[in-house]
Amino acid sequence: MSAAGPAAADPAWLRWTAVTLALLLAVVIFLLPLAAVFTEALRRGWEPALAAIQEEDARAAVRLTLLVAAISVPVNAMGGVAAAWAVTKFDFPGRRLLITLIELPFSVSPVISGLVYVLLFGAQGYLGPWLQEHDIEIIFAVPGLVLATVFVTFPFVARTLIPLMQEQGRDEEEAAATLGAGGWDIFRRVTLPNVKWALLSGVLLCNARAMGEFGAVSVVSGHIRGQTNTMPLHVEILYNEYMFVGAFAVASLLALLGLLTLLAKALLEILAGRRMGDAA
């Protein structure tokens, strides 16, 4: 702080109050609840907690959560890259509209997005009868869960990429074109390498959210134990049935998965920073 110029030199008491307040908030809002989850899970020791995780329905929920994330994250990574590429490297009518649409999932409640899918694909929905005729299950089945998750987590990748790609402009792409590169070569050799760290960071955020999504998934899931229950839904069921240790044990596992993702993201940022530092 001593390096900051006079303009940035606030009185010491102000600085310390601000820092203390921020730390206090972080502890109260983020750390305490997280600690509570782990404490509750281990209230009766390791064994009941581990047993709750290894129980058949819990394992099914873990598998389903990982499956849904494994499908939706790549879909959104590709979709996000395509969307960011389109809106930053090309001019077309409706470009602004598309940028706004990309943010829609952030502004609409996940429950509503879930309901929209039920309205579309549910038994009473617009496409319901046709789907039943052809024996296709979407709502209360894995496709519905994936659809809802994809919708809710779509903005993460696109939103991370768009500002960066806007800032980088189109100059390098144009230079590549004059050097004889086709569209795919330009994308693969110029555009993608320029955003790879941001892309990875967006993918990890997207993954964290995909595993933790509750609202939209809850609406389309139908809560069939061992079949359409993801981890967040399973936690809720256990909690509602007063199986607190089990609920908190599964919640701990889910939190761990999220923390792992965040850790990976932090590591990536350090790596990316070091590379940029090297180049400077």
Place this chain on the structure above:
Amino acid sequence: MTVDVENLARRFGGTAALDGVSLALEPGEFVALLGPSGSGKTTLLRVLAGLDFPDEGRVRIAGRDMAGVPARERGVGVVFQNYALFRHMSVAENVAFGLRVRPRNRRPPEAEIQRRVRELLELVQIPELAARYPDQVSGGQRQRVALARALAIEPQLLLLDEPFGALDALVRKEVRRWVRGLHDRLGLTSILVTHDQEEAMEMADRVAVMEAGRIVQLDTPDALLQTPATAFVAGFMGEATRLPLCIRGRVARLSEFGLDDVELDLPDGEAVLFLRPHEVRIEPSAAGRALVRSVRPEGTGGTRILADVDGHRIEGICAVALARGDACRIRAVSGTFFHGDGTSRRWSAGPGAPAPLDSSRTPSASPAG
């Protein structure tokens, strides 16, 4: 390689960036597009490169119609204003790019690519920077990388978009000469976009002066200075004093500026007289109406003097030493009149008047330029 541009038009929204531009280049020629910002010169370059497409008109490069031919198939080398180097690639990878993206059947083997990259880096005199990244080299070096990268695809036509703008004045002068030398040595046909008349005059065989999406004059640097087609060109090329005046009864009234009236065959009306500094003599005279405002030694015996006549500033040459504040007299030896109706007249004082001193063509350039 010939370049043939016919009647190009390009509009962005309501404004015309190009408004009926025609231009023809002979193989081996170096042409500069000179104009203020917004005159359409960069748009013209982008159309030639295939990065933008005209609403009307035709571009032919080496006789081939370029309509619908994308940038990647044109084989035109482009050096961009900010160089647009690939930031995540080393200097060598940047230069190799154009070779690596060739279709498999035309792509040289890796060893050959390496050899070519080395050759090109030597050509642009930065072989030691091969492993560096663009943000690890200086502006002048980046410019050389951009040039090597553009030359890697062996273009016959080279387009340069204000390539010296980011360099400091000293480096710029040297790099200009070096680039022109490269153009001659490699037998390229080149088009340079610039807003710097000195740069255009020094580098180009012919200069196209652009104004509001049109080429107002395309000529050799000498001809542009001697016979500018319009007042705009005269004002843009080199230094000149611009005097607005009225013509009445075949006489241009100049007494307002402390100059003798001039008889000439232009109709009555508003006109503008352009006087190059070397067309104006400034002489010490205790009775003169003019005052010396500033003095600059020319190094060739005379001094360049900015004189002030009732608020009008006129620049000229003086054979003897004068000091700031001295009274002086101003005489025009020759000049160019542009009449409001679009016609122009070259005028010079009759015999007996002192001959115009032939100082440097572009007076702001150093004598070595």
